[in-house]
Amino acid sequence: MTHRCAVIGSPIAHSLSPILHRAAYEQLGLRDWSYESFDVTPQALPEFLASCTTQWVGLSVTAPLKSALLEHGLAEQRAKDLNAANTLVFGHPNRLYNTDVTGMRVALASHGVEKAGTAIVLGAGATARSALAALEALGVSTITVAARSVQRAHDSLDPIAAILGVDVEVVDWTSLDSLGEHPADILISTVPTVFEPSRAVQLAALTPVVFDIVYHDYPTNLSRAAQAAGALDVDGVDLLVYQAIDQVVLMTGRRPQAEPLLELCRQAVAARG
Known part of the structure; x- marks a missing residue:
């Protein structure tokens, strides 16, 4: 059968x-x-x-x-x-x-990333919730989230943040420029967005580790920008x-x-x- x-x-x-x-x-x-x-x-x-x-x-x-x-x-x-x-x-x-949680953790570990303290997450849906759990397992305690709707992001992420015991700050998607004020150890993009090259360069400069979960357009502009910046590029594949x-x-x-x-x-x- x-x-x-x-x-x-x-x-x-x-x-x-x-x-x-x-x-x-x-x-x-x-x-x-x-x-x-x-x-x-x-x-x-x-x-x-x-x-x-x-x-x-x-x-x-x-x-x-x-x-x-x-x-x-x-x-x-x-x-x-x-x-x-x-x-x-x-x-x-x-x-x-x-x-998804263990998938993210093993993907990061396969590139030598097993510990971190701060992170930036782009997006606030189901994959972003999994990202929060994967990051908490690495020791991350402070996460900045950029989302298109601050209220929907809070509705989606606050319950899991409370369970995990991590501090989540949500900023509006239009405030991506302000992320430069919050450098972090890891950036995870959970959105199916093709960033403009200039925006990708800006985001890749924020962290030494960039993880773009998109795989059907690899290498994405964000992955290319991470590689050009000398950051560790973990990708959707x-x-x-x-x-x-x-x-x-x-x-x-x-x-x-x-x-x-x-x-x-x-x-x-x-x-x-």
């Missing part, structure tokens, strides 16, 4: 997850496993899950479904705290997990691969090697031009 898995979200056409997970299955010798992609909105999520037969093993879940997914299974505590799950393992009940490895473990019980998957994904991004 084929073991079915997939990535769901909307939009989903850009996702490298099918290439990545299929390569992991091949590496592990899992011949009867398949991995697809489906465009699913929050409104369509209940119907999609109801259509999944006993062949289905698990789902990778991306925007805008990470919060909505919590209504469809038993969530681990971290996913509950973050109000964001990116992994579903089918069962009775379904099990929900957040692998790192996060994509390391969070997916945890998903593969949850779904198959086996762990693939990271390096071949990182190389494959970088080649796939480059081929898209």
Whole structure:
């Protein structure tokens, strides 16, 4: 019997997850496993899950479904705290997990970053909440967040900041220029934004470590600016691969090697031009 898995979200056409997970299955010798992609909105999520037969093993879940997914299974505590799950393992009940946090931590650790005190986070959605948890695990206690809506940012981030015991200051997106007054150890961009080159240079100058979670446009202007500034550049391919490895473990019980998957994904991004 084929073991079915997939990535769901909307939009989903850009996702490298099918290439990545299929390569992991091949590496592990899992011949009867398949991995697809489906465009699913929050409104369509209940119907999609109801259509999944006993062949289905698990789902990778991306925007805008990470919060909505919590209504469809038993969530681990971290996913509950973050109000964001990116992994579903089918069962009775379904099990929900957040692998973004460990994905960020391992991505940073793979570049030698295992400790920090202050950080800047761009964005305030589900991935930003995961970033707060990953940063707290590194010892970060003070985080400046730039968001398009200060109130929505507080609504999204204050509950997890209180659980984590970190101090979060939110500034309006139009106040990015003021971030120069708050130099930090790490900058994490969680927004699907292509920064203008001049803005990217400004942001890259703020910290010695720049982590841009966008991968479909790598190298982004922010990554290029970080490299030009001599900052450590951690990119979205790192996060994509390391969070997916945890998903593969949850779904198959086996762990693939990271390096071949990182190389494959970088080649796939480059081929898209």
